[in-house]
Amino acid sequence: MYNTIILSLALLLLAAGSKPGNAQTVIISEEPGTRELDTGYGMNRKHYSHSWLSVDFIAGRPDSRGGDIRYWRSRSLSYGYRYKRKYSEVFSGGLEFLISRRAFYPEQDPYKMVPDTVINDKEKLVFLQAGTGAYQRLNFGRRGDHIGSFLDLGIYGGWNFHVRHITDNSLEGGERVRVRRTRLDYPVKFEYGLLARLGSGNVVLRGTYRLSDLFKADSGLPELPRLTLGLEIGMHPF
Amino acid sequence: MQKKSYNLLFSLFLCIALLCTATTDGEGQYSFKGSGQENGFWVFFTDKSDEGFDPYSFFDKKAIERRERHGICLYDPVDLPVRQEYVDSLHTLGLRISVVSRWFNAAHIYSLPDMAFGLEEMEFVRSVSPATLRLVPAMALPEVDLSDKELLKVQQEYMGTGFFRKNGINGSGIRIAIFDAGFRGVDTHAAFSHLNKNGQILDTWDFHRNRVNVYSSSTHGTMVLSAIAGKSTQGLLGPATGADFLLARTEIFREPLAEEQYWLAAAEWADRRGADIINSSLGYVFHRYFPEEMDGQTSLISRAANMAARRGILVVNAAGNMGDNDKWRIIVTPADADSVLSVGALDYPSMLRAAYSSVGPTTDGRPKPNVSALGTIVAAGRRRYATPSGTSFASPQVAAFAACLWQMHPSWSNMQVFNAVERSSTLFPYYDYSHGYGTPQASYFFSDPAAFAAPTFDLVRHNDSLRIVLRERVGPGNSEKKNEYLYYQIRNSDGSIESYFVVDLEEANKIRLNMADLVREQQVIVHYRGHTAGMEVE
Numbered sequence: 190m191y192n193t194i195i196l197s198l199a200l201l202l203l204a205a206g207s208k209p210g211n212a213q214t215v216i217i218s219e220e221p222g223t224r225e226l227d228t229g230y231g232m233n234r235k236h237y238s239h240s241w242l243s244v245d246f247i248a249g250r251p252d253s254r255g256g257d258i259r260y261w262r263s264r265s266l267s268y269g270y271r272y273k274r275k276y277s278e279v280f281s282g283g284l285e286f287l288i289s290r291r292a293f294y295p296e297q298d299p300y301k302m303v304p305d306t307v308i309n310d311k312e313k314l315v316f317l318q319a320g321t322g323a324y325q326r327l328n329f330g331r332r333g334d335h336i337g338s339f340l341d342l343g344i345y346g347g348w349n350f351h352v353r354h355i356t357d358n359s360l361e362g363g364e365r366v367r368v369r370r371t372r373l374d375y376p377v378k379f380e381y382g383l384l385a386r387l388g389s390g391n392v393v394l395r396g397t398y399r400l401s402d403l404f405k406a407d408s409g410l411p412e413l414p415r416l417t418l419g420l421e422i423g424m425h426p427f
Numbered sequence: 428m429q430k431k432s433y434n435l436l437f438s439l440f441l442c443i444a445l446l447c448t449a450t451t452d453g454e455g456q457y458s459f460k461g462s463g464q465e466n467g468f469w470v471f472f473t474d475k476s477d478e479g480f481d482p483y484s485f486f487d488k489k490a491i492e493r494r495e496r497h498g499i500c501l502y503d504p505v506d507l508p509v510r511q512e513y514v515d516s517l518h519t520l521g522l523r524i525s526v527v528s529r530w531f532n533a534a535h536i537y538s539l540p541d542m543a544f545g546l547e548e549m550e551f552v553r554s555v556s557p558a559t560l561r562l563v564p565a566m567a568l569p570e571v572d573l574s575d576k577e578l579l580k581v582q583q584e585y586m587g588t589g590f591f592r593k594n595g596i597n598g599s600g601i602r603i604a605i606f607d608a609g610f611r612g613v614d615t616h617a618a619f620s621h622l623n624k625n626g627q628i629l630d631t632w633d634f635h636r637n638r639v640n641v642y643s644s645s646t647h648g649t650m651v652l653s654a655i656a657g658k659s660t661q662g663l664l665g666p667a668t669g670a671d672f673l674l675a676r677t678e679i680f681r682e683p684l685a686e687e688q689y690w691l692a693a694a695e696w697a698d699r700r701g702a703d704i705i706n707s708s709l710g711y712v713f714h715r716y717f718p719e720e721m722d723g724q725t726s727l728i729s730r731a732a733n734m735a736a737r738r739g740i741l742v743v744n745a746a747g748n749m750g751d752n753d754k755w756r757i758i759v760t761p762a763d764a765d766s767v768l769s770v771g772a773l774d775y776p777s778m779l780r781a782a783y784s785s786v787g788p789t790t791d792g793r794p795k796p797n798v799s800a801l802g803t804i805v806a807a808g809r810r811r812y813a814t815p816s817g818t819s820f821a822s823p824q825v826a827a828f829a830a831c832l833w834q835m836h837p838s839w840s841n842m843q844v845f846n847a848v849e850r851s852s853t854l855f856p857y858y859d860y861s862h863g864y865g866t867p868q869a870s871y872f873f874s875d876p877a878a879f880a881a882p883t884f885d886l887v888r889h890n891d892s893l894r895i896v897l898r899e900r901v902g903p904g905n906s907e908k909k910n911e912y913l914y915y916q917i918r919n920s921d922g923s924i925e926s927y928f929v930v931d932l933e934e935a936n937k938i939r940l941n942m943a944d945l946v947r948e949q950q951v952i953v954h955y956r957g958h959t960a961g962m963e964v965e
Contacts, residue, residue, distance in 0.1 A: 213938060214931040216912065217779060221788065221860055222925035226719055231754060233717075330466060331557050333716040334754065426754070427713065 231334045232425060238272040243395060245419030247293065255302025256411035258293050265291030265316075265417065273326065281326045289347070291316045293413055303410050304354055304375060311357035316376070320347030322384060335427060341386035345397065352376045375408035377401065386421065393421035467525075467688075468543040469727070470517065471533045471553045475507040482506070489602055489701025497739035497840050505530055505734070513551050520546075526634075526688035530695055530734045531727075535688040578775065578814065579661055579805040585778075586800070586824065587869035588666035591831040594873070598667030598830035600837065602629070603655060603704045604697035605823070606690060607648030608678035611809050614642045616649070618657040618807035621668060627656075630700055633676040634689040641676040648674065650806035650815050651708050654823035655830070657807045664806060667827035669834075673697050678709065687711070690761075691731040698738050703833060703841075705740055706826035707732075708819035710747035710759030710785075718755050721763040722791040729764035736766030741833075741841040743826040745818035746771040746796040747785035758785045758795045768829070768845050769795045771863060772802025772821040778910040779929060780861040784818055787860035792923055796863040797845075798852050800824040828867050835872065847872075857914055857954035859927040883958040884913075886951075891943040893962060895953055900936040913938065913955045920948040 230236050247263040269287030276282065293314045295303050304314060324343025354370040382399040399415040482491065482501040485508070494501055509527050514534055517524055522542075526535040536543065546552045583589070591597065613619050613628070622628050631641040641648070652672065657664030675696065677689035690709070697705055711728060723729050732742045744767045747759030762769035762785070772784040780786070781802040787795035800821035806813055825848065833844050849855060851872065853865030887894040895913070915938075916927035930938065940951060945964045952961040 213913075213933060215928055216777075216931050217861060217929035218926070219786070219859075219861060219928075220926040221786075222917075222919065222923065226790075227754075228717075228719060231717075232713075332714060333720075334713045334718070335715075426752075 232336045232427075233275065233332055233334045235275050236273070237275075237425075238270065239423055239425040240268065240270045241393075241421050241423050243267045243269070243393075243419050243421035245291075245395065245397065245417035247291075247414050247416070248418045249414040249416030251414050252412040253302075254300040256413045257296035257298065257300065258413060259296055262294045263292060264419070265289050269322075278331070279328050281328065283324060283326070285322045285324070287318075287320050287322070287347075289316075289318045289320065291318065303404075303413060304373070307356075309356040309358050311355075313355050315353050315355065316349045317351040318347040318349050318380075320345055322346070324384065324386070336388070336390055336423065336425060338389040339387075341384070341388070343384045344381065345384050346379065346381040348379055349376055375404050375410060377403065377405055382415070388421070388423070390427055391423045391425065393423060395419050395421050466537070466540060466543070466557060468536055468538055468540075469531070469533045469556050469688075470536055470543070470546055471531065471555070472509060472513050473551050473553045474510070475504060475529075475532055476510055477502055477504075477507050480507055486699055487701035489703070490699055491701075493701065493703060493739045496838065499737075499739060506738075509534065510551075516549070516551070517546075526692040528688070528691050528695060530691070530731065576661060578803065579659075579664075581775065582664070582801060582804050582824075583662055586828055586867055587871075588663075588828065588831065590869040590873045591666050591835075592663070594835075596666075596831045596834050597669035598656070598827065598834055599669030600671075601667070601703050601830040601833050602671045602673065602701050603667065603706060603826060603830055604673040604675060604693070604700075604702035605648060605651055605655070606675045606677045606693050606697075606705065606707045606709060607645070607651055609644030609646070609676050610641045610648040610652060610674050611643055611646045612649050612807070613652060613674070616807050616810065618653055618659055618664060618812075621658055622656060622672065627670065628672045628674060631674040631676075632693070632696060634692055634696075635676060635679050641674050644676065645678070646809045646813075647678075647708070647819065648676070650804075650808065650813060651706065651819060651823045653807035654804055654820050655706065655827040659805075659807070659812070664804075665823065665827045667830040670827075670830045673700055673702055687726070687728045687731075690728050694731050694735045694740075698735060698740060702740055704826050704830055705732075705735060705742045706744075706823050707742065707761065708745045708817075708822045710745055710749070710762065710818070712747065712749060712755060712759045716760060718757055719790045721757055721760055721789055723760075723763040723765050723789055723793065724791075726760040726763075729761040729767075732761040732764040732767045736764075736841060739841050741768065741826075741829055741844055742766065743768045743770060743822050743829065745769075745822040748772075748783045748817050748819075750780070750784045750786055751782045756786055758787055758789060763789045763793075763795060765793065766842070766845075768825065768848065769797050769863070770818060770822040770825045771796035771799040771861065772816075772818040773799050773862070773866065775801055775803050776910075778866075779912070781816070781818075783816075784821075784861070787863075788923070794858055794860065794863070796860075797849055798825060798863045798865065798867055799861075800866055825867060828869070831869070832872065853957070854914065854954055854959075857916075857952060857959040858924075859914065859916055860924060861927070861929075881958065882960070883956040884953065884960070886953065886960055886962050888942075888962065891941060893940045893942050893951055895938040895940070895955075897932070897936045897955065901932045911956050913953065915940070915951060915953040917945060918950040918952055918961075920950075925949065 245265045267287050267289035269285050271285040273281050273283040295312055297308045322343055322345035324341045327340045329338045352373050357367045359365050380401040382397050384397045386393050386395040397417045404410040508529050523537045524534050543555050547555050633641050653664045655665040656668045675693040677693045735742050744762040746762045746769045749755040772781040774781040789795050802821050803816040804820045829844050829848055848867045849864045851867045855864040858864055884895050884897045913930045917925040919925050949964045950961050
């Protein structure tokens with residue numbers, strides 16, 4: 190009780206002693222005099238970088254029927270980060286880094302050879318890749334600080350750091366058996382190819398053509414389709 | 428396989444290297460040669476002829492009156508039509524012509540670059556330049572019932588337009604041109620029945636489709652017109668219900684690639700039809716421009732807006748919705764033009780700058796926006812009502828205000844109306860780059876000006892500090908309730924604002940500013956409740 194009275198008195202004294210009339214809140218504070226425009230970095234400035242997402246569908250024909258795949262289901266999903274250096278109003282170029290997950294679904298028919306001749310209920314060959322690319326960009330039309338419409342031509346390379354082969358079959362008793370094989374000895378570790386993109390703003394149509402083989406020469410496996418066609422979304426404002 | 432790959436790679440790199448070598452001739456330099464793409468170009472002609480030009484048949488009677496009122500020669504070379512034989516010559520070459528501009532003595536064509544620049548060889552062509560521009564209007568919102576009565580009440584009262592109404596002022600006799608994306612529902616919505624019934628919509632034109640019907644495509648223009656002259660069962664949506672209108676569709680769709688020639692063509696169209704005011708709730712930004720180009724001179728549309736102003740038209744334009752875009756922030760074009768009344772948006776209920784409203788100054792340091800108005804309003808939509816937000820809807824409120832003011836003072840020039848709108852605003856003569864001079868007040872034109880001049884604070888210099896002492900103590904939450912904030916700024920000797928602040932005073936009666944950091948000849952300017960005062964650093 191005694192302590193409470195002392196505390197109350199102390200608060201009253203504090204309140205009485207404080208100077209009235211100083212409570213204020215700054216709602217807007219602007220310093221236009223110190224505002225500086227970053228004219229070096231922007232979508233149509235000297236430097237720009239942004240991330241992107243893409244889905245690419247495997248297209249084209251394999252080297253032989255043994256390499257047939259199920260189209261549409263066979264595709265890759267990628268996430269990348271791109272740097273763009275502007276040379277002139279029309280030309281720019283740059284580098285990009287990406288990670289992707291690509292899955293091939295082999296056609297389950299008597300010609301099947303990849304990665305073996307066994308017919309499965311379900312089967313896929315999954316490549317996880319870390320890659321990089323270099324491209325040259327041609328922009329069309331005049332524009333402000335905007336990505337605009339463009340055509341990219343370039344090259345890419347990637348390290349297949351993890352490849353797995355997954356099969357899924359049902360046994361006679363109805364039991365399902367899923368087999369996941371890793372540390373495979375037939376895929377090549379590194380691959381490279383050509384890329385092309387046609388874009389406007391955030392939306393980009395893209396294609397890649399793999400120049401390198403997917404499987405080691407001594408594996409005897411036919412090559413899977415080399416072409417991909419896909420859609421990319423640029424993660425930038427407009 | 429490997430050898431083939433290396434050959435392909437080598438070829439690709441060789442192509443890229445050649446391309447780079449051929450084009451890295453400095454940033455900003457570019458060439459269309461060989462691109463094979465058809466682009467827009469302006470072809471400027473060498474001369475005009477006044478042969479057979481009769482202004483009395485060419486212009487509407489109102490346009491003649493405006494010219495006479497502003498002392499503009501009826502045979503001004505700028506107004507003479509483009510020589511038809513020049514246009515015919517371009518047609519003969521098979522070029523597609525979208526717009527012919529008498530103000531700029533030019534034609535907008537679509538052509539391959541080589542061919543367009545080749546026209547410079549023709550003796551009647553002064554120059555050829557690539558056309559620039561795209562636009563960014565605001566967004567539309569879902570339609571609502573007319574239930575937001577509180578917002579509507581504020582909308583009807585905060586500019587004091589009741590003074591106009593009580594004195595029978597409704598913009599009558601003033602002709603307002605609205606450039607927008609479409610006016611869907613204007614011909615059917617009850618909010619505009621008075622305009623349709625009385626024949627107040629004098630003319631319409633869709634500059635994209637080259638047709639009369641503008642009542643499709645978008646309700647953006649519908650809401651803008653509503654903010655000027657709409658009526659509802661709950662009262663007026665805009666005060667200028669007696670004005671006449673020219674409606675022009677100059678945008679293709681909501682976030683479109685539109686060309687500046689539509690805006691220019693619409694301005695000349697409106698001029699010829701006697702428009703007194705142009706309301707343009709459009710802003711042109713990043714698609715074609717960089718923020719440093721917002722100097723009122725770079726874009727053709729800014730020059731066109733100034734040209735319209737020189738012909739006696741009051742051009743009112745939205746400041747832009749880029750205020751919360753860190754890469755842009757500043758005013759958009761043509762709101763950057765010198766003679767354009769640029770309007771920023773206020774947030775409701777704080778009545779301070781809405782976060783999206785673009786700020787000034789222009790990149791060449793001119794103060795913009797000029798004034799501010801409510802950014803969120805109740806407006807007529809396609810069938811019912813909507814509460815859209817954006818500087819697009821602040822601009823028409825000021826255009827309507829100006830129309831009423833002009834009806835009161837029909838002998839005034841456009842720039843006299845421009846200045847009077849600024850002078851009547853809540854903060855005047857205080858100015859900042861967020862709010863301009865504040866919100867125009869009709870009461871200014873009906874009350875004793877002395878009532879606005881009563882001091883509300885004193886500035887007291889004490890050693891290295893400046894004390895702002897209010898004459899009336901502020902109660903808790905008072906400033907927020909009444910939107911009576913204290914505004915102050917540090918102004919440089921060249922008139923530019925170094926920094927500015929808005930302070931909510933909670934139970935305060937004085938503020939102390941440290942002046943030790945200020946340099947000589949800088950000024951501290953303070954505004955509180957209609958009173959502005961300043962002190963220079965010695």
